[in-house]
Amino acid sequence: MPSFEREDLLACPRCAGPLRALRCEACQLQYQAPGGIPDLRLPSDARTEGVRAFYARAPFPGVSPRDSLAALRARAARSPFARLLDAAIPGDAQVLELGCGTGQLGLFLATGDRLVVGADLSRPALELARDAAAQFGVGARFVETDLRAPGLRRDAFDVVICSGVLHHTPDPRAAFASVARLARPGGVLVIGVYNAFARLPQLLRRAVFRLTGIAPFDPVLRERAAEPARREAWLRDQYLHPEEHRHTVAELQTWFGENGVEYLRCFPSALFGGEPDDLFARSADTWAPESLLSQLSWMGTLGGEGGLFAAVGMRRDESP
Numbered sequence: 001m002p003s004f005e006r007e008d009l010l011a012c013p014r015c016a017g018p019l020r021a022l023r024c025e026a027c028q029l030q031y032q033a034p035g036g037i038p039d040l041r042l043p044s045d046a047r048t049e050g051v052r053a054f055y056a057r058a059p060f061p062g063v064s065p066r067d068s069l070a071a072l073r074a075r076a077a078r079s080p081f082a083r084l085l086d087a088a089i090p091g092d093a094q095v096l097e098l099g100c101g102t103g104q105l106g107l108f109l110a111t112g113d114r115l116v117v118g119a120d121l122s123r124p125a126l127e128l129a130r131d132a133a134a135q136f137g138v139g140a141r142f143v144e145t146d147l148r149a150p151g152l153r154r155d156a157f158d159v160v161i162c163s164g165v166l167h168h169t170p171d172p173r174a175a176f177a178s179v180a181r182l183a184r185p186g187g188v189l190v191i192g193v194y195n196a197f198a199r200l201p202q203l204l205r206r207a208v209f210r211l212t213g214i215a216p217f218d219p220v221l222r223e224r225a226a227e228p229a230r231r232e233a234w235l236r237d238q239y240l241h242p243e244e245h246r247h248t249v250a251e252l253q254t255w256f257g258e259n260g261v262e263y264l265r266c267f268p269s270a271l272f273g274g275e276p277d278d279l280f281a282r283s284a285d286t287w288a289p290e291s292l293l294s295q296l297s298w299m300g301t302l303g304g305e306g307g308l309f310a311a312v313g314m315r316r317d318e319s320p
């Protein structure tokens with residue numbers, strides 16, 4: 001098994017001290033790395049343990065038995081968001097994907113001299129990610145940790161991606177504060193959460209599913225008809241999740257402001273007309289009425305696939 005050779009990017013989840021051979025130099029706690037994946041997780045609350053158990057049954061987004069690196073790259077490249085993200089991240093960046101699940105996005109981004117670390121609460125998901133990285137010859141590394149007490153070094157990463165995760169934590173606003181500290185000053189945060197408006201069509205589908213057992217008009221389920229593991233992962237994630245919150249652009253702007261993060265833009269854009277060429281460039285999409293109307297329009301454009309949007313920010317030099 002590959003060891004985690006960049007221990008300087010890890011930290012003690014209890015006291016944030018540095019680790020040497022997975023022993024905290026400050027509080028002396030010793031950690032282990034079964035199967036080459038450091039276990040940097042502390043005992044947690046019942047709601048988080050519920051989420052962990054939930055994803056252990058069907059790791060998300062799941063792996064297809066026919067997956068290859070070419071297939072994974074082709075699938076990711078069909079997503080405009082993944083393409084823009086790949087284009088915006090420098091070729092030698094240190095990238096952290098928090099809540100990476102089975103690791104597909106990180107594996108797609110781990111090209112050239114980029115260093116990609118994937119972290120998640122769910123060991124079964126990380127084991128699938130580790131095996132796929134080994135099978136595809138991709139040099140990504142994985143850590144088991146809770147992003148609210150992360151076993152990762154603060155101020156260390158050029159880019160921190162956390163997509164589809166915070167809205168499954170008991171207190172997403174507090175969880176964001178912990179995520180923000182992991183980016184270096186000047187580093188970029190990409191935060192994907194369910195949008196309060198764009199999620200409405202899915203809530204309707206979910207209500208029908210709970211009444212009838214039928215998930216109507218779900219394009220993702222249709223597309224995954226021949227991939228049982230990925231279909232099951234989507235069905236559970238979208239229709240049976242025990243912990244879900246929804247957020248607006250204004251809310252994320254508030255979280256950013258509270259944590260010394262400058263808001264750069266959203267994806268999709270909260271401006272009418274046109275998507276960005278550069279996902280990390282500042283946008284003028286801060287006029288509240290236009291942002292509100294855009295989010296209402298996302299019911300049509302994002303509603304079919306769960307209603308996830310991303311907000312991008314840059315950690316200020318003087319941030320806490």
Ligand SMILES: C[S@@+](CC[C@H](N)C(=O)[O-])C[C@H]1O[C@@H](n2cnc3c(N)ncnc32)[C@H](O)[C@@H]1O
Binds near residue numbers: 147
């Ligand atoms: C919906 S999946 C998203 C996976 C991946 N980001 C994607 O977009 O395909 C949510 C992931 O977040 C992880 N997760 C939930 N709460 C977490 C926490 N407190 N710390 C770390 N990971 C967490 C889950 O284990 C799960 O793998």
